[in-house]
Amino acid sequence: MTTLTEALRRRRRPDQRLLVATLRRALLLLFKPVAHPRVGIAAQRRWQEALARTNPGASGMPHHNMEAGGVRCRVYQPEGADTTVLYLHGGAYITGSPSTHHGLTSHLARHSQARVVVPDYRLAPEHPCPAAIADTMAVYQALLDQGIDPARLALAGDSAGGGLAVATLLALKQARLPLPASLFLISPWVDLTLTRLFDTDRDVMLSQAWLADAARAYGGDHPERPPCSPINGDLARLPPVLIQAGGDEILLNDSHRLARAIRDAGGQARIQVHPQRWHDFQLHAGLLADADLALRGGAGFLRHHFRQSDHPAAEQTRP
Numbered sequence: 001m002t003t004l005t006e007a008l009r010r011r012r013r014p015d016q017r018l019l020v021a022t023l024r025r026a027l028l029l030l031f032k033p034v035a036h037p038r039v040g041i042a043a044q045r046r047w048q049e050a051l052a053r054t055n056p057g058a059s060g061m062p063h064h065n066m067e068a069g070g071v072r073c074r075v076y077q078p079e080g081a082d083t084t085v086l087y088l089h090g091g092a093y094i095t096g097s098p099s100t101h102h103g104l105t106s107h108l109a110r111h112s113q114a115r116v117v118v119p120d121y122r123l124a125p126e127h128p129c130p131a132a133i134a135d136t137m138a139v140y141q142a143l144l145d146q147g148i149d150p151a152r153l154a155l156a157g158d159s160a161g162g163g164l165a166v167a168t169l170l171a172l173k174q175a176r177l178p179l180p181a182s183l184f185l186i187s188p189w190v191d192l193t194l195t196r197l198f199d200t201d202r203d204v205m206l207s208q209a210w211l212a213d214a215a216r217a218y219g220g221d222h223p224e225r226p227p228c229s230p231i232n233g234d235l236a237r238l239p240p241v242l243i244q245a246g247g248d249e250i251l252l253n254d255s256h257r258l259a260r261a262i263r264d265a266g267g268q269a270r271i272q273v274h275p276q277r278w279h280d281f282q283l284h285a286g287l288l289a290d291a292d293l294a295l296r297g298g299a300g301f302l303r304h305h306f307r308q309s310d311h312p313a314a315e316q317t318r319p
Contacts (some may be wrong), residue, residue, distance in 0.1 A: 016289050020276075023284060026054075027204040035092075035206070037213040040126070041178045055103030055284040058110040068117065069138030074098035074164040076109035076116040083114040083152045083306045084143060086180070088136060088168070090159025090280060092189070092214035104158065107285035107292070109229045111299035114154070114306070117143070121164070125217035130230045132218075136168045141177070150178040154302050158213075158280050159251070162188025162243075166230040166258070169238055182305035183241045184298045187279050190254050192223035202248035205279045211250070231258055236265040242301040243269065244294050246277035272297065 008244035025246060033039075034047045053259040063076045085108065089101040098105070098118040109116040157165035162185040172179055192215040197208060219228035226233030231254070241262055255271055262269035274281065274290055282298075285291040 002162075006114035007070060007200050017023050018287060024204050024278070028280065031205055032207060035077075035095075035210045037209055041094055041217075045097075048091070048100050049097065052100040052102065052283075055283055057102045058106040058120070058286065061106045061110055062108065063194065068119070069135075069140075069142035071139050072120040073103075073139060074105075074118045074120070076106050078109055078113050078115070081109075081113055081115040082226050083154070084148055084170075085109075085112060085116045085154045085184075085302060086140060086143065087116050087118045088121070088155070088161035088164045089118060090157065090161040090189075092161065092211060093129075093132060093160045093164075093218035094214045096160070100160070101283070104283050104285055104295070107213075107231065107295050108156070108299060111296050112302050113299075114302065115191045120155045124214070127151035128220055129218050129225075130167075130171075132164055133167050133171055133227060135210045137171055139177070140168065144177070151181050152306055153180045154182045154184065154305070155180045155187075156184040156298070156302070157188070158282065160189050160218075161187055163190045163230055166190055166235075167227055167233070170226060170230055170233045170235075173234070173237065179237075179239050181240050182302060183239065184302055185243045185255075185258075186282050186294075186298075187245050187249060187251055188243065188254060188258060189251055190229060190258050192219045196253050196257065198250050198252040200248060200250060200252075203246075203250040204248075206250050208250065231261055234265075235262050235267065238262060238265075238267045240268040240301075240305055241270070242298060243271045244282070244298065245271065245273050246279055246281050247273050247275040248277060249279035251279060270301075271298070302313070 061076055066073050066075055087105050089096045098120055105116050105118050119139045122131040155165045215223045244253045244261055245252050258270040259269040282291045282294050285295050
């Protein structure tokens with residue numbers, strides 16, 4: 001692991017073609033074979049924690065741990081930050097933690113100059129749906145209780161965390177709580193039925209077998225329910241949404257379908273597809289130029305909507 005990290009960091013501006021090829025091969029050899037039902041979940045979690053150490057965090061970014069709503073969180077705190085992003089990590093609902101996403105979330109904090117709060121929400125199969133939603137709702141409510149203005153608060157997430165972010169929005173609407181200013185999603189997994197996966201073998205991270213196993217662990221016998229598959233929920237009156245995806249990823253159709261469903265419900269949704277990039281390539285921020293470019297774009301989207309202090313979605317959900 002250390003050798004790979006040192007090789008990737010050897011030059012400040014490495015040849016991106018060589019870097020892309022190296023990352024692809026590393027993921028095919030080191031990630032995809034372990035993210036598989038034949039490997040125990042405990043082993044998958046340990047291995048992903050180890051692999052995550054190869055993704056450099058944003059240097060000098062202050063961070064600390066806190067508890068919010070009874071949930072442990074990691075917080076990235078840029079100096080002078082007066083806005084907040086509640087970020088939900090990916091991992092197919094069965095793996096992942098604030099540590100596995102340290103690289104991505106610390107760079108997002110740097111680019112957005114916002115405080116980024118990353119909950120360590122409960123994972124399946126020990127805690128199936130809707131445990132993760134309950135945890136994120138508790139953290140969101142705690143942030144509101146701290147006096148954070150919803151217009152200065154955003155939701156974000158990648159992969160399963162992206163689906164969880166949408167499911168959390170649906171729960172916030174049902175609870176008639178004020179909605180955040182915007183939603184930034186990276187490769188969101190919003191349909192656990194897996195009936196309309198993008199037909200590609202080019203995804204160097206995910207396999208249908210792993211996703212199916214995770215869907216059973218999290219969604220049980222009814223993965224189509226909106227709490228598990230939020231694309232089937234009421235997507236009207238959401239705040240503005242930005243979705244990013246890779247052109248070579250197995251979940252690409254989820255991103256396109258979600259954007260279309262939000263627009264059909266009268267909302268604002270933009271999608272950015274990065275050609276020849278894999279699922280969650282933003283995890284390689286600090287190494288991969290495309291990852292940095294994508295996160296800067298996401299940060300710009302968040303900053304723009306933080307300035308919109310009176311968005312209609314919040315007004316329409318007030319009692």
